[in-house]
Amino acid sequence: MYVIVVGAGKIGFYLTRELLSASHEVALIERDALVSAVAAEEFGSIVITSDGTEPTVLGEAGAERCDILISTSGQDATNLTACQVAKYSFKVPKTMAVVTDPDHVPLFRALGVDVTISTTELILSHVEEELTGGPFVHVLPLRGATSGIVSMRVPSGSPVVGQPVSRIRLPQGTLLTAVIHKNGELKPAVNDPELAADDAIVAITPPEKEDELWHALTGEARR
Amino acid sequence: MTRHVMIVGCGRLGATAANALLDRGDRVTILDTDAENFRRLRPRTRLSMYVGDGTSHEVLRRTGIESVGAFIAATGRDTTNALAAQSARTTFGIQHVVCRINDPIRSEMYEQLGLTTLNPNQFLVTLVLQAMEE
Numbered sequence: 001m002y003v004i005v006v007g008a009g010k011i012g013f014y015l016t017r018e019l020l021s022a023s024h025e026v027a028l029i030e031r032d033a034l035v036s037a038v039a040a041e042e043f044g045s046i047v048i049t050s051d052g053t054e055p056t057v058l059g060e061a062g063a064e065r066c067d068i069l070i071s072t073s074g075q076d077a078t079n080l081t082a083c084q085v086a087k088y089s090f091k092v093p094k095t096m097a098v099v100t101d102p103d104h105v106p107l108f109r110a111l112g113v114d115v116t117i118s119t120t121e122l123i124l125s126h127v128e129e130e131l132t133g134g135p136f137v138h139v140l141p142l143r144g145a146t147s148g149i150v151s152m153r154v155p156s157g158s159p160v161v162g163q164p165v166s167r168i169r170l171p172q173g174t175l176l177t178a179v180i181h182k183n184g185e186l187k188p189a190v191n192d193p194e195l196a197a198d199d200a201i202v203a204i205t206p207p208e209k210e211d212e213l214w215h216a217l218t219g220e221a222r223r
Numbered sequence: 224m225t226r227h228v229m230i231v232g233c234g235r236l237g238a239t240a241a242n243a244l245l246d247r248g249d250r251v252t253i254l255d256t257d258a259e260n261f262r263r264l265r266p267r268t269r270l271s272m273y274v275g276d277g278t279s280h281e282v283l284r285r286t287g288i289e290s291v292g293a294f295i296a297a298t299g300r301d302t303t304n305a306l307a308a309q310s311a312r313t314t315f316g317i318q319h320v321v322c323r324i325n326d327p328i329r330s331e332m333y334e335q336l337g338l339t340t341l342n343p344n345q346f347l348v349t350l351v352l353q354a355m356e357e
Contacts, residue, residue, distance in 0.1 A: 053302055055328040077278055077302035081329070084305070088332050103280040104306075107314050 004029065004066045004092075006052030006082045007073035008039040011098060015072060016043060027061045053081040055089050063090035070096045076104050083113045139202070147173070147206045152217065156197035159219040164192045171212035174205040225249055229291040231277030231307045232298030236323060236343065238263035240295055245270055252286055278306040280314060293319035301326055308338055 001024050005012050008030035016028045020043065028043060029052035030036035040047040050057040052071065063069070069086040071079035076099055083095035096115040099105050108116045125137055139149040154160060160168050170176055179187045180200040187193035195201075205213050215221060226249045230237045233255035241251045241264060250269040254277045255261065261272045275282040277296070288294070294311035296304035301324050308322035323341050324330035330340040 053329075054326065055332070075302070077300070077306040080306050080309075081302040084336070085329065085332065088336065089328065101279060104310075107280075107310055110313050111309055 001025070001067040002062070002065055003027075004052075004058070004061055004063060004069045004086070006030075006069065006071040006079070007098075008035050008047065009072065009074060012070075012072040013039055013042075015070065016046075020046075027066075029057065029061060053078055053085060055085050058082075058085055058090060063092060066090070066092050068092070068094045068096065072098045074098075074100060076100050076108075080104075080108060080111065080113065083108075084111065087112050142204070147204050149202065149204055150210065150213075151200055151202050152214070154195055154197060154199045154201065155218055157219075158195075158197070158217060160195050160217055161197050162194060164194050165189050166192045168195075169216055170203075171205070171209040171216065174203055174209050174213055176201055176203045178202045226293060227252070227291045228293045228295065229283075229286070229288055229311070230254070230295045230297055232296065232304070232323075233260040233263060233272075234297065234299055235263070237295070237297035240297060241270065252291065254282070254286060278303055278310065280310060283307075283310065283315065288315050288317070291317065293317065294321070296320075296322045298323070299325075301329055305329075305333060305338075312338070 003019055003024050003026050005016050005026060005028045008028050012028060016026050019026045027046055027048060028039055029048045029050055030039060031051045033049055036047055036049040048061055052058065063086055069083060069092045071082040073079055079097040083097050086092035087095050094114050096117060097108055097113045099108060099116045099118045102118050102120045105116050105118050137151045139151050142148055165176060165179065176189050178189055179193050179195060181187060182198045201217065203213060228244050228249055228251050230241055230251060230253045233253050237253060241253050244251050245267050252271045254273050254275050256274065256276055258274045264270065264272065273286045275286065277283065288311065294317045296308040298304055304322050304324060308320050311317040312320045321339050321341055322333060323343065324333055325342060325344055327342060327345055330342045333340045
């Protein structure tokens with residue numbers, strides 16, 4: 001795949017390294033001459049010292065044949081503009097933006113950015129999990145499917161505690177794949193293990209069934 | 224009819240627009256990240272000035288965006304203006320939004336996306352060409 005990365009800060013730099021080692025073609029665009037010189041030392045001629053929000057710059061970088069544009073700068077305004085120019089001026093099929101201000105996430109989605117990466121939200125989802133045993137952790141969206149892999153902890157008061165996995169009334173289209181005991185032991189769902197409080201479950205579910213899955217595992221409506 | 228207009232960016236364009244609107248009798252709320260820039264404005268009763276980032280929804284909300292009738296993104300940076308203007312329109316549902324975009328290709332794109340853009344350079348070029356005709 002051909003990936004254009006905008007911004008050679010920490011995220012852009014290491015992302016580029018990973019993409020190259022996975023044999024993708026990458027162009028890395030960085031406005032700051034010093035930052036870009038450091039990147040060029042590592043990656044060579046794929047580094048372009050210029051403004052990745054400028055249509056002419058993206059055009060010269062070959063945005064027309066680009067599969068994914070990922071904008072990783074620390075400025076939300078820059079990342080939004082790079083993605084919008086890529087999407088609307090060059091018809092780039094997939095655009096991703098790092099979002100610093102979590103308030104901007106719904107706006108970016110509404111304006112056509114395909115994937116938003118909010119560091120605050122990522123950290124928060126893990127903190128919430130630690131604190132409450134609470135909501136789902138979205139482990140991974142699944143490629144080519146609308147479902148995603150989610151994980152959640154079974155609270156101690158749940159009606160499914162003490163029940164075998166096969167007795168849980170799962171929503172349609174949801175697949176419970178494994179149970180992870182709190183000591184770390186992995187129990188495949190096919191062996192029909194009994195659930196204990198604080199076990200984590202791993203399931204594949206479409207987003208619209210998450211509330212039902214939540215209900216099935218806690219006996220409560222999802223907040 | 225008195226309007227309440229929010230302006231992001233108190234550079235020459237933002238300040239001039241603010242003064243013109245105030246002269247017409249409108250109410251103006253103006254934001255800039257640098258308090259120094261407010262020196263361009265005379266203190267007026269219908270003018271509120273705030274130091275803050277006009278792309279932050281929190282700042283926009285606190286400075287009263289929900290009660291304005293029009294919004295002008297007038298900073299010197301296209302990317303900032305595009306984010307502020309699209310926040311005003313999409314997140315806060317403001318009907319009249321004007322956005323300064325210096326880059327002609329991007330301003331065309333934003334026009335296609337339904338934003339009203341203002342390109343000072345394009346405008347000046349038109350005037351220069353007109354002056355040369357005369």
